[in-house]
Amino acid sequence: MNSKQLRYFHEVARLQSFSKAAETLHIAQPAISMSIQKFERQLDIRLFHRNDRKISLTDEGQRLFRHAAIILKNIDDAESEMRELKGLTQGSVRIGIPSMLGSYYFPPILMAFKHLHPKLNLEVIEGGTWQLQQMVEHGELDLGVIVSEFVPEILHTELFLQEQMLVTVSKDHRFATQQSVTYEDFFSEELVMFQEGYFHRKIVDRIAAQIGAKPNIGFETNLIPLIKSIVKQGFGISTLLGMVIEDDDDLIALPFSQPVRLDLSIAWNKDRYLSQANQAFVRFMLDHRSSQKAKQTL
Template sequence: MDIKALRYFYQVARLGSFTQAAQLLGVAQPAVSMAVRKLEDSLALSLFHRQDRRVNLTDEGRRLLPHAERILKALSDAELEMEELKGLSTGEVRVGIPSMLGSYYFPPILMAFRNRYPNLNLSVIEGGTWQLRQMLEAGELDLAVIVSEFLPPELEARVFLTEEMLVTVAKDHPFAALAAVDTQAFFDQELVMFQEGYFHRKIVDRLAKEAGRRPNIVFQTNLIPLIKSIVRQGFGISTLLRMAVADEPELVSVPFKDPLWLQLSIAWRKDSYLSRANSAFVDFLLEAS
């Protein structure tokens, strides 16, 4: 029986929702659904009644739940005891995270990490890609999230997330009716963008260069709620990660005709010692992804 699938099953059962379980676990909702489905297939049993957005345990699911709880608790206790034997009763993790991920992807992961390692100090810095990279290279951070295409050779990294950048518009915008948006058509619009130094802006600047266009940026802000508000009121369009617009009924997100996928990595300096506390954070992040 797969431990990850069992963990996903337990959280869905506890919360009564695949979506909420995914948010807590810090993974995409389809990954949770797929893992639970594979668990059901391996057991040849149905564990949930799925009715619209309501999720309820079957009789078989109710029988499995207390076993899952005991197994996961025993595993957590064993991991904690072994980590403490390796010296993880103390330590510090200093990690830099871009704004969009800091708002939508990392909160449940950080809370779960803090729960597993309550004696470790966790310092989180939110900022632009360029700022975080400079702080990492200067030794002011131990770890930082970097878009893989902007990874310099002096950094070591592991990919933990692949996410799509989507054209984000108000629901009454003409683009809202399209299946996909052409890059040239995108740059014909007034744009609401992050300021320079953020990966969001770097990606758009690269697209513009490839298209031979100059972006018509009418608003610049690093505040995601403000970007959404401006777009919602029809004063421009933007492009955001799928996770940032998943629960926004007043906004419509459309892929580019040439889909824009980003690989996000957790990075550290090649010439630096990665402490056990930081190694634990990297391993935890990769496990949760």
């Protein structure tokens, strides 16, 4: 068994197609078919069911597929680490960021990091915290921004931002002159909410369950400009971070009477290799956090 055979097998199994695997691996289909047949003869095991141009893994093939994924990931990690010993002249950072932070917090950080390491590639994926957490757990992302309240054991986290979740209303709303908003009053209003899987929605759903309230959600959208527009026109209220509305005079942000504080962390899978490029990005973010704290104490 060698890594080439294992990689061919893994791609055919993953895509359930010899032709698609051949296209992905940039080799001729007959070559990959012959390689798999030779592999099966060497192992004296049938790895695939072949029926009317459709293929599926045998029980033995399914077991080998699980091992192959781990072995190939370890090989790729080892090769990446060896290349990176030459310095941060190549590599990529794959990070998942919720839309609110991606729009209002991260742009200057990403640009500053890119300026410092111009040869590194930055790939930013937008999504809900639950989706991003799953992608980090499964190795589809190297790094992800999540709310610390929902961290599973498999992830390592570093806190980088603490923010308060604020009730957001139009300047003409009856809450606008208040100092704070109770949970009960909040849930008595029609709400404009992020879709399920986004951290604001998860927190709101938790609070609703905590007090036995049923949210009256009139609009669901992940588009922040649309949320702000709907709230401005008085068709509902929402929850946002202060950074989203600090320059918007038509919106008012109020704390809950029992403040809801969010601990936002950058996370990665403990069981997977974190490349030098990704380690550099984590250090850069934590240095940014430290510098921001220092400015606040001046």
